[in-house]
Amino acid sequence: MEWQSWSEYLEVKHIFAESFLQISIYVSLAIALAGSSAILVKIYAPYAFHTGIPEIKAILRGYVLDAFLTPWTLLIKAIGLALSVSSGLSLGKEGPLIHVACCLTFLLTSFFKQFERSEGQKRKLLAASAAAGVSVAFGSPLGGVIFILEELDSFANDSDVMWRGFVASAIAAVTNNSDTWRAFELVPWLALGVIGGVLGSLLIKLNVQVALYRRNTFLNDWPVLEVVGASAITAAISYLVVFTRVQSSELVANLFQECKPLKVDYHGLCNPTANAENIFLLVITALLKIAFTAWTFGIMVPAGIFLPTITIGACLGRAVGILTQTTQTAYAGTWIFQSCPPEPTVRCVSPGFYAVIGASAMLAGVTRMTVSLVVIMFELTGALSHVLPIMISVMTAKWVGDALGKDGIYTVWIAMRGYPWLAPVDYHDQGESAAGIMKPVDELVLIEDGQCTVGELDDMIKTHQYQGFPIVEQRRLVGYITRDTLKCHIGRHLSSESRLGRCSFSNRNHNGDAIDFSDGLEKSILHLRKETPQExxxxxxxRTNFREILFTDRGYLVGLVTKKDIVALLTMHFPHTGSLS
Structure with missing residues (x-):
């Protein structure tokens, strides 16, 4: 049986009724699929929304967020992702697949006891699973390995070395002659890089404003209603434009293809008499996708930003490619195009090639990825000749994007969500010391060694939500105990008989009546002088996994700084830090 449209199946003949039926079914299916995804996420697994990459970055840098990796989150993420992608919303599956891979790994580690007490080993496995997620999502195994080095684990300032090597390699390659591209093509490539940097920064700023608006309005209380409304508007508008009506993956695949005599012409992209119309439609598609993506990335459904960003860049790249090809054909005899083959039937400019370059530039402008992005795009296209122009566009897009805003989309969301993730930036102070960022001892909640009872400690951890507490003896530092360890020790002795028992954290204050808590002290706590430079x-x-550093003066506690304090210091340039926490 052959495929039938709804109008054919229902035998609707009138053109107006046929169009109304088609768009009604298109919008209704979009609403049903997106709404189902939102309901599943809202009710069963709130951590399954969004892309998951900001949280993975934070976890791999030491943040403990086990609820983000539960089997229930895995199930809802997988089902919700299929529903949300099918709905036609401006989102992708690639980023969420990294979250799915990490959830699977976390589930497997629960069956092995050696991983229960080793967060370091868990993080190593999660990094490997993130690489596997990239490999599955893009079919790019080498890109997955480089992705975890550049984006997820970063290795502090080593990423600067990688970036400098990337730039040097690109410049060296440009100086060599190549038969796969012409010198005049550097102009449109650089233009696409600038466009990618500018529009990438614009998309980030729009997305931040939408996220703030969502948090501060009624939409924060009605996430499912927002998803339904967004899917209805997206579907209704997308149906009107031929390039937005189809799935983004299908559109990108066709934009990457070159025009060949025996190949089907996708919606007239290869029709030389319709170049102006195609350029107009491609630009309109890109602008609509920017608006849709800025709103969609953050609603209560699993959603990635790779594919929508690639789609935007591919549309603009194809438009620039068609424009360049048209110009070259019209002025083939001018000096600038002398490097092109003299036969008019031989193609000089490849618009599909430009779509790949535009996609790379836009993705670099949004995520600020560099080396891993080039490898992923190279493995996607499978053409070695694509590497150099991709490197040039990515390098330009990153420079332009960094000039308009320091942070990529994932870093911005980490800052807004308030995760204690430290960006691998090269920080330099202006002569300030640790005294300028530490919490002074008078503002700390302290445990006085040998003076607190079990009941008083239990009341203290219920009143204060700090993740650890310094232990002192008349302001002289004894040690430090984490919240979880203290709760565990209290739980062993919390009874009506021992609630009044005093607790000792050191041998000096230990006597026969005291309850010994000394084995709970942190073994690797670091304490420095407050004059230590901030840098x-x-x-x-x-470069370490320390969550706090204590400051002392001749053995007396004078202050404390936590990882969150350093995060706040490094994100103080961003005005919306913690706005979604």
């Missing part, structure tokens, strides 16, 4: 403190946190 050194930042580097210590960036």
């Amino acid at each position: 050194l403190i930042v580097r210590i946190f960036q």
Whole structure:
């Protein structure tokens, strides 16, 4: 049986009734699919929304967020992702697949006891599973490996070395002659890089404003209603434009293809008499996708931003490619096009090639990825000749994007969500010391060694939500105990008989009547002088897994700085830090 449209199946003949039926079914299916995804996420697994990459980045840098990796989150993420992608919303599946891979790994580690007490080993496995997620999502195994080095684990300032090597390699390659591209093509390539950087920064700023508006209006209380409304508007508008009506993956695949005599012409893209119309439609599609993506990335459904961003860039790249090809054909005899073959039947400019370059530039402008992005795009296209122009466009897009805003989309969302993730930036102070960022001892909640009872400690951890507490003896530092360890020790002795028993954290204050808590003290706590330069403190946190550093003066506690304090220091340039926490 052959495929039938709804109008054919229902035998609707009138043109107006046929169009109304088609768009009604198109919008209704979009609403049903997106609404189902939102309901599943809202009711069963709130951590299954969004892309998941910001949270994975934070976890791999030491943040404990086990609820984000539960089997229930995995199930809802997988089902919700299929529904949301099918709805036609401006989102992708690639980022969420990284979250899915990490959830699977976390589930498997629960069956092995050696991973229960080793967060470091868990993070290593999660990094490997993130690479597997990229490999599955893009078919790019090498890109997955480089992605975890550049984007997820970063290795502090080593990413600067990778970026500098990337730039040097690109410049060296440009100086060599190549038969796969012409010198005049550097102009449109650089233009696409500038466009990618500008529009990438614009998309980030729009997305931030939408996220803030969502949090501060009624939409925060009605996430499912927002998803339904967004899917209805997206479907209704998308149906009117031929390039937005289809799935983004299908559109991108066709934009990447070159025009060949024996190949089906996709919606007239290869028709030389319709170049102006195609350029107009491609630009309109890109602008609509920017608006849809800015709103969609953050609603209560699993959603990635890779595919929508690639779609935007591919549309603009194809438009620039068609424009360049048209110009070259019209002025083939001018000096600038002398490098093209003299035969008019031989193609000189490849618009599909430009779509790949535009997609790379736009993705670089939004995510600020560099090396891993080039490898992923190279493995997607499978053409070695694509590497150099992709490198040029990515390099330009990153420079332009960094000039308009320091942070990529994932870093911005980490800052807005308030995750204690330290960006691998090279921080330099202006002569400030640790005293300028530490919490002074008078503002800390302290445990006085040998003076607190079990009941008083239990009341303290219920009143204060700090993740750890310094222990002192008349302001002299004894040690530090984490919240979880203290709760565990209290739970062992919390009874009506022992609630009044005093607790000892050191041998000096231990006597026969005291309850010994000394084995709960942190073994690897670091304490420095408050005159230590801020720059050194930042580097210590960036390169170690310390969550706090204590400051002492001749053995007396004078202050404390936590990882969150350093995060706040490094994100103070961003005005919306913690706005979604």
